[in-house]
Amino acid sequence: MALDGTVLEGRGLLVRTGANGTNASNRDYLAICLLIGPDQTPTTAMVEAVRELIGVVQHYQPLATEIIGHRDIKATSCPGDDAYDLVRQSAFQPYTNVNPTPPPVTLASRVEALEADVAALKRW
Numbered sequence: 795m796a797l798d799g800t801v802l803e804g805r806g807l808l809v810r811t812g813a814n815g816t817n818a819s820n821r822d823y824l825a826i827c828l829l830i831g832p833d834q835t836p837t838t839a840m841v842e843a844v845r846e847l848i849g850v851v852q853h854y855q856p857l858a859t860e861i862i863g864h865r866d867i868k869a870t871s872c873p874g875d876d877a878y879d880l881v882r883q884s885a886f887q888p889y890t891n892v893n894p895t896p897p898p899v900t901l902a903s904r905v906e907a908l909e910a911d912v913a914a915l916k917r918w
């Protein structure tokens with residue numbers, strides 16, 4: 795992820811990462827690399843692009859809900875203190891409209907759907 799929000803694809807969304815530092819973490823986590831130095835702060839464009847990307851990932855992998863910093867799984871200063879503060883503040887949580895929750899099924903909506911089915915059958 796570039797500072798201007800440009801997304802550069804590494805191995806690909808459906809390919810196991812090799813970036814996390816351990817076999818277990820490569821199995822359990824995807825990797826999104828912020829192209830910043832340890833003393834740089836992610837830009838708003840970068841944070842927004844990461845949020846959007848995580849939303850896409852979660853659309854295809856709904857169980858991928860935990861967002862952590864590299865230092866949470868390996869002895870490293872990555873992703874830098876400012877980016878890690880953003881991780882801890884949930885700044886990279888995706889927008890919820892990427893994978894909207896379906897409306898609740900109510901008795902009234904089920905009756906309405908059944909009446910529509912019956913009406914369709916009566917036309918035969």
Ligand SMILES: [Zn+2]
Nearest residue numbers: 864870872873
């Ligand atoms: Zn890292």
